[in-house]
Amino acid sequence: MNKGNTFSTWNYDGIATFEDIVEATDGFDDKYRIGTGAYMKVYKANLPGGQIVAVKKLHPLEVYEYMERGSLASIQSNGEGAAQLDSTLRVNVIKGVTHALSYKHHDCNLPFVHRDLSSNNVLLNSELG
Template identity: 55%
Template sequence: MKRLLPIAVKRLHSSFENTHPKSFMNEVRALIGIKHRNIMNLYGYCLDTKNSLLVYEYVDMGCLSSILSNKVESKKLDWLKRVNIIKGVAFALSYMHQDCSPPIVHHDISSSNVLLDSKYEARVSYFGIAKFLKPDLPNCTALAELAYTMKVTQMCDVYSFGVLALEIIKGKHLGEYITVLANLSTRDHVQLRDLLDERLPYPEDRVKEVLVFIIKLASSCLLETPKSRPTINAIHL
């Protein structure tokens, strides 16, 4: 007898797939074909007039945002685990941008859409508004990116990656520091302690160097001009 695997079911808004049903179905079929250790597997879907469901693999630890906001669970995410989570998200985005055909822009990279498995490995999830890079795509819907550009490019994900990486290191969204770090003239005035999660011990020198490198890299992802940001493939962690 085969062992049944646990699954997670996401119910979509009733109007989501009805806007462009053919396009929606094409995207779902393509996403089912994605196989990467840092991307949550989409097993299947169920669509009818009343319900639209996506069936994913079940990931043990739940979403990163919940863990970071929990006083007890967040302390289990030591600096090395956090660095590994950031690397995992970068690997997932690199796969989507470079190895998928056509390339895929997730559009909603955030701590709510990154899940952790039992080994604290990152799994990018919920491609509800993912878009394939084609000339006729509609405008970018990533809210943070809308402040800078209305064009759909991989830089939408790069910007969100920068915000997420800093959130993981700080343990919460940086708020006003996002603008400060995006500005080359004010970035150097930010103290490292202001960017670290105070719930964790101050990092040792070896780990501190890695965190400083990631902070500089993440800050470059926030630059106002998208062309000035690194591509996700150029982000080596």
């Protein structure tokens, strides 16, 4: 499968990539686990061709809670939604994100560092919390 970048649109073969990941992690063996979150485990996979990736595998019985308001980015890009984010709500969002990051970095059994934090990844419930 070594045809350049495994994950480029032109070369992507999801089934072959999944098979490579399963093989590289010996069927998601714990010896390849590099992190654990509330809803997932993260594994290090050395793919054919030398590419090293982190793979998130969701726990099979866990289901993400539906967040009615979508992402913080979508609220901020909508004039009416942004107007609802008064200073009190903005502080509450910041506190929530801070609490979540602190939990992931310090309180998880195996700390998990989130390296893709953006307003697209902050989900809000119906109370914008």
